[in-house]
Amino acid sequence: MPTYGGDEVNALVLDIGSAYTRAGFAGEDLPKAYFPSHIGYVETDMEVTETADDPSKGAGASPAASDGDVAMGDRAATRKERQYFCDTEGGAWRAGMEIGGPMEDGVVKDWDIYEKIWEYAFKTRLRVRAEEHPVIVSEAAWNTSEKRAKLVELAFEKFQCPAFFVCKTPVLAAFGTGRHTGLVVDIGGESASACAVYEGYCLTKTIRRQALGGEQLTAHILSQLKAEFNYEPTPLFDIKSKTPTDIQRLPAVARRNRAGVTDSYLSAMRHRLTLEFKESACEILERPFAKSYAESKPHKPFEFPDGFNASFSAMRYALPEALFNPKDYYLGPGAGSLVGVHELALRSVVASDIDLRPHLLNSVVLAGGSSLFPGFADRMSLALQEAIPGSRLKLYCPTSAIERKVTAWLGGSILGSLGTFHQLWISRAEYDEHGASIVDKRCL
Numbered sequence: 302m303p304t305y306g307g308d309e310v311n312a313l314v315l316d317i318g319s320a321y322t323r324a325g326f327a328g329e330d331l332p333k334a335y336f337p338s339h340i341g342y343v344e345t346d347m348e349v350t351e352t353a354d355d356p357s358k359g360a361g362a363s364p365a366a367s368d369g370d371v372a373m374g375d376r377a378a379t380r381k382e383r384q385y386f387c388d389t390e391g392g393a394w395r396a397g398m399e400i401g402g403p404m405e406d407g408v409v410k411d412w413d414i415y416e417k418i419w420e421y422a423f424k425t426r427l428r429v430r431a432e433e434h435p436v437i438v439s440e441a442a443w444n445t446s447e448k449r450a451k452l453v454e455l456a457f458e459k460f461q462c463p464a465f466f467v468c469k470t471p472v473l474a475a476f477g478t479g480r481h482t483g484l485v486v487d488i489g490g491e492s493a494s495a496c497a498v499y500e501g502y503c504l505t506k507t508i509r510r511q512a513l514g515g516e517q518l519t520a521h522i523l524s525q526l527k528a529e530f531n532y533e534p535t536p537l538f539d540i541k542s543k544t545p546t547d548i549q550r551l552p553a554v555a556r557r558n559r560a561g562v563t564d565s566y567l568s569a570m571r572h573r574l575t576l577e578f579k580e581s582a583c584e585i586l587e588r589p590f591a592k593s594y595a596e597s598k599p600h601k602p603f604e605f606p607d608g609f610n611a612s613f614s615a616m617r618y619a620l621p622e623a624l625f626n627p628k629d630y631y632l633g634p635g636a637g638s639l640v641g642v643h644e645l646a647l648r649s650v651v652a653s654d655i656d657l658r659p660h661l662l663n664s665v666v667l668a669g670g671s672s673l674f675p676g677f678a679d680r681m682s683l684a685l686q687e688a689i690p691g692s693r694l695k696l697y698c699p700t701s702a703i704e705r706k707v708t709a710w711l712g713g714s715i716l717g718s719l720g721t722f723h724q725l726w727i728s729r730a731e732y733d734e735h736g737a738s739i740v741d742k743r744c745l
């Protein structure tokens with residue numbers, strides 16, 4: 302366990318993904334907290350006074366203005382103030398509440414939401430003071446230098462961390478399965494990616510990624526339910542009462558028709574409702590989808606909370622087929638330019654040095670929640686084997702579903718519990734001396 306100021310302290314490990322956040326203590330087997338990264342916020346207009354010499358500062362910044370004494374040239378203005386709610390997992394509803402996530406294309410887009418997630422994870426869920434623990438955070442392999450610098454500033458300036466380290470997700474996922482070298486294929490929330498990791502370093506030129514992860518798949522499922530059955534799931538917050546309906550009949554629900562439901566809230570709740578269907582009814586065939594074969598497989602009955610129920614046959618295999626054959630089975634944006642996840646993996650292998658390729662194929666790490674569809678690993682294995690016959694292929698992934706959802710976090714937990722971790726981290730003294738740019742030298 303690393304020591305800080307003479308005391309042994311656990312590092313905090315934070316893996317904020319585009320869909321879920323995992324937070325916990327280094328050295329533990331599982332994160333203490335696992336919650337959606339999309340959080341609620343209500344925006345209200347705040348009356349502020351913009352001073353003549355600094356329009357970016359509001360009333361609070363000017364002593365004169367805070368006394369209600371508006372100086373010459375100052376003017377009244379309104380500013381949007383957000384109140385955040387990180388407790389939306391249970392679908393708590395508030396009038397006018399929007400739901401938003403911190404990431405776009407795998408990197409931080411909304412720093413306010415990102416910061417709120419840190420605060421919520423540390424203060425409310427882990428009940429710790431970040432200023433007393435070294436912190437390890439994950440980042441996408443394609444994160445930019447500017448965003449990394451901002452991350453370091455957040456850690457040292459806002460949260461006063463004593464030490465900080467940021468590590469690329471594929472490296473952490475490899476560590477999470479006990480490997481230092483391998484090809485990491487991560488099918489997560491809003492993206493799918495493949496990347497070679499060599500001796501604990503991410504080989505940037507081998508990164509292949511695309512915007513087709515679990516969230517786009519959920520949107521695709523919603524659109525297919527609409528196309529096939531003219532059905533749109535009714536979110537729980539909107540169900541007042543329901544009566545049982547026959548199979549494939551539209552649900553008979555009395556709605557609450559609450560005022561102030563925003564589009565983002567409605568869409569997020571519909572997505573969350575569809576997760577259970579996606580995660581329990583959908584499967585991937587071991588071979589490319591063929592309708593007659595899929596129909597010969599067991600059907601699965603599924604009832605949505607609003608009472609809509611059907612027996613799903615070929616459809617439950619056709620939906621996740623989008624991951625392996627997006628051109629034919631995915632109807633979302635940019636489908637024409639997407640490739641199957643096995644193809645992403647192959648392109649990443651081909652982009653690596655020829656001597657390394659056998660080692661990568663011998664160590665393919667599957668990570669990310671969307672790799673959990675039953676049949677995913679078998680299909681991946683077969684597709685890669687067919688593409689490179691004769692190769693010695695070996696797939697690694699944690700056996701338990703829970704661990705597969707937190708593989709990268711687990712890697713952070715292992716990294717943070719190494720006795721040598723303090724040689725890696727950026728200390729506050731180093732940050733004070735070199736500034737945020739030290740991150741590009743230290744965290745490779």
Ligand SMILES: Nc1ncnc2c1ncn2[C@@H]1O[C@H](COP(=O)(O)OP(=O)(O)OP(=O)(O)O)[C@@H](O)[C@H]1O
Pocket residue numbers: 317318319320321322338404407488489490491492493514515516519576579580581668669670671672673674675702706
């Ligand atoms: N059993 C399951 N079957 C299919 N999909 C699943 C299963 N469990 C979780 N998922 C999906 O996995 C996705 C989230 O994956 P993950 O937690 O790896 O993403 P993330 O780390 O938040 O995002 P990213 O790393 O891509 O930014 C969600 O869309 C979720 O629906």
Ligand SMILES: [Mg+2]
Pocket residue numbers: 318319470489490669709
């Ligand atoms: Mg992830």
